[in-house]
Amino acid sequence: MKILLVAPCPKNEMRHHTMDIPQLTLSLIAGMTPPEHEVEICEEVYGDVINYDGHYDVVGITIMTQTCYRGYEIANEFKKRETTVVFGGIHATCIPQEALQYGDAVVIGEAEGLWEQVLLDLKKNKLQQYYKHTTLPDLQNISSPRRDLVRCKSGKFAVAPIETTRGCPYNCDFCTVSRFFGTKQRHKTMNHIISEAEEIEQHYLFFLDDNITGTKDFAKDLFRNLAPLKKHWVGQASVNISKDKEMMQLAHKSGCKALLIGFESMTDSGLNSYRKSLKSIQENVDAVKRLQDNGILTMASLIFGLDNDTEEVFDAGQEFLVKSKAAFFQSCIMTPYPGTPVFDRLKAENRILTDDWSKYDTTKVVIQPKNFSPELLLESANKLQKSMYANSSIMKRFWPNAMCGFDSALFYLSLNKGYQTRNVHKQQFGVNRNEAGVPLDFDTTKYVMPVKPIQPGIVTSGPGLGELIEELL
Numbered sequence: 001m002k003i004l005l006v007a008p009c010p011k012n013e014m015r016h017h018t019m020d021i022p023q024l025t026l027s028l029i030a031g032m033t034p035p036e037h038e039v040e041i042c043e044e045v046y047g048d049v050i051n052y053d054g055h056y057d058v059v060g061i062t063i064m065t066q067t068c069y070r071g072y073e074i075a076n077e078f079k080k081r082e083t084t085v086v087f088g089g090i091h092a093t094c095i096p097q098e099a100l101q102y103g104d105a106v107v108i109g110e111a112e113g114l115w116e117q118v119l120l121d122l123k124k125n126k127l128q129q130y131y132k133h134t135t136l137p138d139l140q141n142i143s144s145p146r147r148d149l150v151r152c153k154s155g156k157f158a159v160a161p162i163e164t165t166r167g168c169p170y171n172c173d174f175c176t177v178s179r180f181f182g183t184k185q186r187h188k189t190m191n192h193i194i195s196e197a198e199e200i201e202q203h204y205l206f207f208l209d210d211n212i213t214g215t216k217d218f219a220k221d222l223f224r225n226l227a228p229l230k231k232h233w234v235g236q237a238s239v240n241i242s243k244d245k246e247m248m249q250l251a252h253k254s255g256c257k258a259l260l261i262g263f264e265s266m267t268d269s270g271l272n273s274y275r276k277s278l279k280s281i282q283e284n285v286d287a288v289k290r291l292q293d294n295g296i297l298t299m300a301s302l303i304f305g306l307d308n309d310t311e312e313v314f315d316a317g318q319e320f321l322v323k324s325k326a327a328f329f330q331s332c333i334m335t336p337y338p339g340t341p342v343f344d345r346l347k348a349e350n351r352i353l354t355d356d357w358s359k360y361d362t363t364k365v366v367i368q369p370k371n372f373s374p375e376l377l378l379e380s381a382n383k384l385q386k387s388m389y390a391n392s393s394i395m396k397r398f399w400p401n402a403m404c405g406f407d408s409a410l411f412y413l414s415l416n417k418g419y420q421t422r423n424v425h426k427q428q429f430g431v432n433r434n435e436a437g438v439p440l441d442f443d444t445t446k447y448v449m450p451v452k453p454i455q456p457g458i459v460t461s462g463p464g465l466g467e468l469i470e471e472l473l
């Protein structure tokens with residue numbers, strides 16, 4: 001069969017030129033496809049153009065919430081040509097009923113073992129509507145990604161994605177990860193990870209794991225095995241790494257240049273409700289400094305708009321960033337992703353302002369915060385982001401980060417300048433509300449009308465939401 005795998009990108013999304021990271025998802029699915037099939041990969045964000053008349057037997061589309069409408073538009077084009085369309089990914093898993101309106105089948109959860117079944121069923125002309133696991137797949141025997149099919153290899157820093165684990169024990173109320181990948185971390189074998197890393201031609205690796213140090217012994221072992229490869233890498237970790245000197249040293253020796261750390265909230269009450277483990281601004285400042293002392297830059301991620309947040313959180317965030325001189329800053333606006341307890345709660349409290357999924361990307365306001373206005377949330381988060389990426393701030397934060405090494409200094413400057421440029425684009429977005437008279441019913445057909453006839457009984461909102469994942473976990 002001739003297969004096309006697509007990662008859609010909304011047309012108005014700006015491409016981030018500083019660091020191009022191809023998605024691992026599509027090459028992984030290609031890797032689990034039996035060799036008798038011919039596979040092509042298309043990543044719209046890097047300018048790949050979809051050949052609608054390529055006579056594919058099946059088109060697989062991966063969707064996140066923010067990209068789902070573009071995914072549905074692509075599906076519509078293929079449905080006009082009577083091509084079979086299969087959806088997968090985090091959004092399709094959270095609302096499989098919705099995705100099914102635009103395609104022929106939905107793979108719920110991880111594709112390993114299910115995608116192979118989809119292809120077998122297709123061959124027999126017996127495609128089912130939903131495919132889902134009864135247990136989460138074991139990563140010990142996972143197939144390797146087909147990196148040879150990935151076209152995007154450029155950028156100032158050419159970065160290759162790689163994963164070592166799946167799952168996150170924290171289960172934060174606003175996040176889909178634990179509900180999707182489970183609360184127990186599952187690992188690939190060390191041999192598999194190291195030989196995959198060895199084969200990657202790029203010098204920079206991006207570990208996709210939500211918390212690379214989630215299992216301490218495994219992480220330390222990984223770093224020891226990685227060191228001889230002399231690669232550089234970036235990844236995500238819990239702030240707890242800053243309390244473990246040996247872990248920081250091993251990470252640094254293995255080539256770790258920067259870690260994205262979710263500090264999430266700077267107020268005690270915010271932290272308590274989202275189960276993070278450092279409590280005061282000073283403790284968080286010290287954590288960043290300890291990482292800097294060990295040669296690791298911090299990308300500090302803060303969420304604004306949590307229910308415990310008062311107007312003071314923005315000043316607290318500012319204080320933390322100024323004092324810590326964190327290398328990078330990601331300001332996330334609280335976004336209620338479908339399938340999360342926060343979505344259900346805010347929906348029940350009528351505090352969701354729009355059902356336009358394309359706005360759900362954490363840079364736009366789609367909720368009514370509890371203690372201040374949506375406008376204040378947007379303005380304050382933007383102001384913080386703008387002040388962090390002002391030239392004066394970039395210069396003030398330069399030295400402690402540049403002390404981490406020449407490569408780090410270069411990386412610091414490039415990424416800060418990249419964020420500065422992107423920021424100009426971001427500031428334009430306002431608070432997003434459904435237009436007057438448009439009901440908040442989470443019915444996507446008012447945004448993208450399916451080409452397939454709408455099947456009666458398929459609900460896109462309400463109690464059905466997320467049920468299928470709950471069952472699995």
Ligand code: B12
Nearest residue numbers: 021022023025060061062064065088089107110111176361
């Ligand atoms: C790395 C990452 C990024 C990187 C992406 C770099 C890259 N090019 O890969 C960066 C930093 C750029 C990024 C950006 C964003 N991200 Co991000 N990101 C992740 C992260 C940590 C890993 C993604 C990943 O590759 N996982 C590993 C792959 C293998 O898993 P997978 O994609 O789910 O694929 C498996 C299954 O879903 C299934 N599958 C997937 N697609 C398909 C398709 C078919 C046809 C089939 C059969 C199966 C299938 O099979 C795969 C193998 O089992 C996830 C969290 C997570 N653990 O997944 C968040 C996550 C995906 N990101 C998220 C968000 C919100 C964003 C942003 C909107 C904003 C932000 N603050 O980061 C932007 C938007 C980017 C965009 N593309 O539009 C959310 C999405 C929530 C949602 N409901 O949509 C997640 C889940 C994080 C979270 N805490 O909730 N992200």
Ligand code: SF4
Nearest residue numbers: 168170171172175210
């Ligand atoms: S926000 Fe981070 S720590 Fe919390 S569940 Fe999601 S991935 Fe885990």
